[in-house]
Amino acid sequence: QVSLMESGGGSVQTGGSLRLSCEASGFTYDDYCMAWIRQVPGKEREGVAGIDTDGNTFYTDSVKGRFTISKDGAKNTLYLQMNNLNPEDTAMYYCAAEWRRGCRSTIITGPHDFFPYWGQGTQVTVSS
DSSP, rough: OEEEEOOOOEEEEOOEEEEEEEEEEOGGGEEEEEEEEOOTTSOEEEEEEEEEETEEEEEOOOGGGTTEEEEEETEEEEEEEOOSOOOGGGEEEEEEEEESSSSOTHHHHHHHHOEEEEEOOOEEEEEO
């Protein structure tokens, strides 16, 4: 049974850092396109970062240079290192997975309904 479990969210001040983790069970990341997607209540989901089976990474413009997506195959864990956080980064962050080589061209722009596997989310709150 496939499952994803996020952790690492919390509350920080502007300029602070957090590292989100997403541990998988039931499958190996090597065969999956993985992504971090965030959502604010009342707004649509936003693709934040993605990583494909070859290790290529993708980011939305607002986080380029601040966020880094990575994965550890040995631990079967996906990470999102978030630096220089600002209040606009406040959201529930989800990891998502799709079994395919490479990632869809819409991994950042969405829609993201094509991801069959999602975690339960971890809240990130950035105060000014």
